[in-house]
Amino acid sequence: MGVRLSSIDVCHASKIVSNDVYLEHFKRQGKDIKHLLVDVMGRDKRYMFDDGESSLSLAINASKTALKNVNLEGGEIDVLVYSSILSEYIVPVTSILIHKKLNMGSNVMCIDVNANCAGMAIALENMSNYLMSSKRAKRALIIGCDDDNALVDPNNELCYGNYGHAACAMILEKVNDDCGxxxxxxxxxxxxxxxxxxxxxxxxxxxxxxxxxxxxxxxxxxxxxxxxxxxxxxxxxxxxxxxxxxxxxxxxxxxxxxxxxxxxxxxxxxxxxxxxxxxxxxxxxxxxxxxxxxxxxxxxxxxxxxxxxxxxxxxxxxxxxxxxxxxx
CATH class of the missing domain: 3.40.47.10 (Thiolase/Chalcone synthase)
Known part of the structure; x- marks a missing residue:
């Protein structure tokens, strides 16, 4: 028996922003960040929120597509884990808000995790082991989406211009196979x-x-x-x-x-x-x-x-x- 990553999908924000915006921004502060932004960080463009978009809306859209890819409904998921450094809501936890949008069942464990940038990887390890040990749970939905850009100082060249907005959703499923x-x-x-x-x-x-x-x-x-x-x-x-x-x-x-x-x-x-x-x-x-x-x-x-x-x-x-x- 193993735990298979049966589906994975991504939903990114709709606005494309090039490096030029940030190069000009810091040029006005007397800073040349081209080497840092391009050579060290490797940035060219990034997807950023447009009006009406948020980490929550991206997470919901990615989850719906991940479910659709394997012909599953929300009610067939037993565990929902949402990873984010700064959730759209902390009360109630964002995973419960996603639960409602996906029309999930009542016997579902919903948790938000914050291990910063390592959160989704830690959730993969934790949920793989949880599914193997659980007598009831068969499937887990793990979603990750950060809005680090909302936190950064626009005068700090180390982080401003570095981030983009994209959610990833993946479904883990207990199977009789050598995988996971x-x-x-x-x-x-x-x-x-x-x-x-x-x-x-x-x-x-x-x-x-x-x-x-x-x-x-x-x-x-x-x-x-x-x-x-x-x-x-x-x-x-x-x-x-x-x-x-x-x-x-x-x-x-x-x-x-x-x-x-x-x-x-x-x-x-x-x-x-x-x-x-x-x-x-x-x-x-x-x-x-x-x-x-x-x-x-x-x-x-x-x-x-x-x-x-x-x-x-x-x-x-x-x-x-x-x-x-x-x-x-």
Whole structure:
């Protein structure tokens, strides 16, 4: 028995915004961010919300399409997990609002998770194990959508212009087949715990002082080399422990935060560009959904087929990383 990723779909925002908007924005501040935005982060354009769009509306649309792709109704889902750094609503939890829109049944576990950019990957690992152990639940719907752009300081070139809006929904299903989660490993480093924070002063202080600056995500420069080195170390060890090599992996689906990170991993592991797809130049950085949008694009382009092995790596502020070995 295994847990199959039976459907995956993406819904992105409708407005396309090019780099020119942000290059001009920072030029007026006397800053030249072209090298950072293009060479390091790898941005070209991104999908951004138009009027009437939100992380909730994108999540609902992605979920409906993911269900339709495998001829399922909302009532056939047993678990709904929504991953976001800042949900459209926190009371009630956004997963319950999605539950209503999908006409789901009454005996459904609905939870919102926030592990920042690692949230959707952690949900995949958690729900795979939950379905295997549950006597009742057969299917889980996992949705990820972030609106990081709502948090960022327009004067901070490290993050403003980096993000895009896109939701990803995937359905996990318990099946009598050899597929699903093979292995995973987490790693935590708190040496940069104060570099990316929201609210920057903490909610207890922010709600008392109503400090306008506290509305913005605090993002200070930090060295990401240890993210990459830890990921590479874990991936090499995980492949060896499971009797595989990098050549057995059809696609490496990495965090799309920065093209520079992906290029370092390619070099250290001797991975071809064709097997480590980068989509951050098209979507922008979408946070929790980013490695799964890479997977979605890989499947759509027929680079990943049923029975193929994939590896997923992503990390979150603080920092927490996760590597997953998966049989699609």
């Amino acid at each position: 989660l093979i292995d995973n490993e987490y790693y935590v480093h708190t040496s940069i715990i104060d570099k990316v924070m929201y609210p920057s002063c903490g909610f207890s202080s922010f709600l008392k002082s109503k400090n306008v600056d506290g509305l913005y995500l605090k993002w200070q420069p930090f060295n990401s080399d240890f993210f990459v080195s830890n990921a590479v170390e874990i991936m090499i060890r995980m492949l060896k422990n499971n009797g595989l090599t990098k050549d057995d992996i059809s696609m490496f689906c990495f965090s799309q935060l920065a093209l520079g990170n992906i290029e370092k991993i390619r070099e250290l592991m001797n991975i071809d560009e064709d097997k480590s797809i980068y989509i951050g130049n098209k979507y922008g950085y979408t946070g929790t959904s980013s490695p799964f949008i890479a997977l979605y694009e890989s499947i759509k382009k027929n680079k990943v087929k049923r029975g193929d092995y994939i590896m997923i790596w992503t990390f979150a502020a603080g920092s927490q990383g996760i590597v997953i070995l998966y049989k699609y």
